[in-house]
Amino acid sequence: DGGITQSPKYLFRKEGQNVTLSCEQNLNHDAMYWYRQDPGQGLRLIYYSQIVNDFQKGDIAEGYSVSREKKESFPLTVTSAQKNPTAFYLCASSSPLTSGGADEQFFGPGTRLTVL
Amino acid sequence: AQSVTQLDSQVPVFEEAPVELRCNYSSSVSVYLFWYVQYPNQGLQLLLKYLSGSTLVKSINGFEAEFNKSQTSFHLRKPSVHISDTAEYFCAVIKTSYDKVIFGPGTSLSVIP
Numbered sequence: 768d769g770g771i772t773q774s775p776k777y778l779f780r781k782e783g784q785n786v787t788l789s790c791e792q793n794l795n796h797d798a799m800y801w802y803r804q805d806p807g808q809g810l811r812l813i814y815y816s817q818i819v820n821d822f823q824k825g826d827i828a829e830g831y832s833v834s835r836e837k838k839e840s841f842p843l844t845v846t847s848a849q850k851n852p853t854a855f856y857l858c859a860s861s862s863p864l865t866s867g868g869a870d871e872q873f874f875g876p877g878t879r880l881t882v883l
Numbered sequence: 884a885q886s887v888t889q890l891d892s893q894v895p896v897f898e899e900a901p902v903e904l905r906c907n908y909s910s911s912v913s914v915y916l917f918w919y920v921q922y923p924n925q926g927l928q929l930l931l932k933y934l935s936g937s938t939l940v941k942s943i944n945g946f947e948a949e950f951n952k953s954q955t956s957f958h959l960r961k962p963s964v965h966i967s968d969t970a971e972y973f974c975a976v977i978k979t980s981y982d983k984v985i986f987g988p989g990t991s992l993s994v995i996p
Contacts, residue, residue: 771926800984807892809973809988810927825983857926861984870915870934870977872984874926 769794773858773875780852780882788843788878790858799841800859800872803827810857816841845880852882885910887974887987895993896964904959904990906948906974916957917975917984918948927973933957969994 771792780786792799798817802810812825816835830849835841841860845852856879859872888907896902908914915934919927931942938950948959957974974987 773926810986812983815983855924859927870984871917871929871932872919872927872975874919874928876926877924879924 771858771860771873771875773856773878775878776876778878778880780880782882783847785847786845786852786880788845788856788858788880790841790843790875791839792841792858792860792873792875793839794860794862794873795838796860796862796873797838798861798863799835800861801825801831801833801841801843802857802859804855804857804877813843813856852880855879885914885976885978885985887976887985889972889974889987889990891990892988893991893993895995897995898966899963901962902960902964902968902992904972904974904992906957906959906987908955908957908974908976908985910955910976910978912978914976914978916948916950917977918946918957918959919973919975919986921971921973921989923970930959930972964992964994966994966996968992 774789800815801813811827813831814833816822832844857877858875861872886909917932918930920930921927931940933940933950941947946961971989973989975984977984
């Protein structure tokens with residue numbers, strides 16, 4: 768089955784530690800995204816990548832870093848510079864309408880990060 | 884700049900009653916419109932979308948939304964809700980392909996038995 772996987776589902780880290788969240792997709796999508804969701808709030812875009820080896824900052828990129836070395840993978844690192852990293856992190860991918868897709872985003876199940 | 888407004892943050896409704904979740908957007912150009920649903924502790928799933936053509940779009944589980952260009956709205960409706968419809972609903976817009984998706988703040992639908 769095609770889809771997006773995120774691991775782990777729950778992650779606990781001590782304050783000051785960097786942590787990397789995994790996101791893998793087998794949908795052959797060009798574009799991938801990372802969002803942060805806080806309780807009672809909508810989604811805020813952290814980083815996105817429209818093609819391998821290229822990515823752009825979203826609205827709240829400070830304290831985060833990403834890489835896009837393979838089409839299937841878009842890992843997110845939450846660094847110690849992120850002041851309030853406890854949140855639910857969602858990865859998504861999409862295929863543009865102009866490439867036969869429909870611009871709809873396919874989401875992974877999310878990773879809940881808790882910093883102690 | 885584009886923006887999406889969902890005026891109702893929480894909507895409680897009794898089972899089998901109708902519901903409307905409101906979504907308004909601002910954009911000076913044509914957009915594609917989406918509704919996503921999120922169940923607790925899960926990712927978002929596409930509920931329905933409007934790309935072009937008929938302004939009334941329907942999902943397989945009884946939801947429908949109507950694109951109204953003059954009112955810049957894309958309200959979501961269901962004539963009779965079930966307990967299983969309890970979830971967070973997000974409206975989203977995208978200007979063109981390769982553009983960022985703009986999500987609304989979400990509406991929490993609670994279906995009361």
